[in-house]
Amino acid sequence: MNQYSLIGPFKQLLTMTGMPIKGALQDSQLPIIENGGIITKGNEIYAVGHFSDLKKEARDLNAKTITIDSDLVCLPGFIDAHTHICFGGSRANDYALRNAGKTYLEIAQSGGGIWDTVTQTRKSSAEKLVTGIKDRANRHLHQGVTTIEVKSGYGLSVEEELKILNAIATANKAIAADLIPTCLAAHMMPNDYKGTPEEYLSEISTTLFPILKEENLATRIDAFLEEGAYSAISIAPYFKKAKEMGFDITVHADQFSTGGSAVAVEYGAISADHLEASTATEIQLLANSNVIATALPGASMGLGCNYTPARRLLDAGASVAIASDWNPGSAPMGNLLIQAAVLGTFEKLSNTEVLSGITYRAAAALGLEDRGKIETGFLADFIAFPTHNYKEILYHQGMLQPTMVWKKGRLVVGQ
Secondary structure, eight states: OOOEEEEEEEEEEEOOOSOOSSSOOOGGGOOEEEEEEEEEETTEEEEEEEHHHHHHHHHHTTOEEEEOOSOOEEEEOEEEOOBOOOOOSOOHHHHHHHHTTOOHHHHHHTTOHHHHHHHHHHHSOHHHHHHHHHHHHHHHHHTTEEEEEEEOOSSOSHHHHHHHHHHHHHHHTTSSSEEEEEEEEESSOOTTOOSOHHHHHHHIIIIIHHHHHHHTOOSEEEEEBSTTSBOHHHHHHHHHHHHHTTOEEEEEESSSSSSHHHHHHHTTOSEEEEOTTOOHHHHHHHHTSSOEEEEOHHHHHHHTOOOOOHHHHHHHTOOEEEOOOBOSSSOOOOOHHHHHHHHHHHHTOOHHHHHHHTTHHHHHHTTOOSSSSOOTTSBOOEEEESOSOTHHHHHTTTOSOOSEEEETTEEEEOO
16 A cells, blocks of 8 residues: 655645744744645655645655645644643533632632532543543544643542543544643642642652553643642652653643742743743743743633733743643633634734744644654644635634644545
């Protein structure tokens, strides 16, 4: 069976190649191939260029030609670098209370918030959790998201965190999109734990971390640094242990108060996510580091709070990714493209900055070097929108949807 395919011509092919990982971007920097084509070889991209130029190479390879006979704009598959799509139940009550004037912390202190979802997730069977993950991931796939980070954190015990991480692994084998698991056992201090926060974190790091390694359930460790969760002091031994064991670190940072981004920089975290409360000090700290600043506009929309200062971060020289934070509490919408477009409007981001934030810069936030660009040797993950002009994609603020999605060279959405 021939493993080569020539796909095109696309009216515009946005490769996202050759651009810097950090700092502001102008639309004039966006690499666009008019009437472009892609040759795939199995799961990977073999060649990229003008469709007419690729035809001879395709003949020499005896490649199958898949002709695109309408105006489509093609770009890399989107990457959602921060989600919580493994959960049970709903938090519609929290949403109503917030809109009626209650704060996030007040709701949590009265029995709502994260602990409510922990309770409902613990009651859910593993099978039900797998079904929920698959349904949400497949919705994401149809919206052009081909790689999805998924956190645990609604178990908050060794046993329940393992249930969630195993559910993520099971779902990953049954869907086309790639799921990237992250252990967020340090999401909050479990209400039913009899010891101190330090004792809980010690139990997780000494008992759960080795199992994650042995069973390859996660290579990433996350923690929520905030009032009602964990402090820079309490999390220090936890992150030190994670680093010693070879885990990548990511941090829920500066959502309601500052301090988390400094911890992210101190421990060489791969990303610091949220940052809605970041000030000039934190912005400069992140810009001077290799930590990816991940904006979560869905949380700002769900909570009615400030957006991540993406414009100031980029102008200071930071790298900004954009993710959905899809979760049942603060970010229930889960539509990455809508959220990215809205963030672009409020933060005055160029189209190139927004699209970079959900492609190659999002890949960097996950430590993935094989996706986020349409480039030789990268995974053949790409999507096509029914338009002749890429600017229409963000102009329609998420209402223009891709009609074709390829994952690892295989057409998984569209015909």
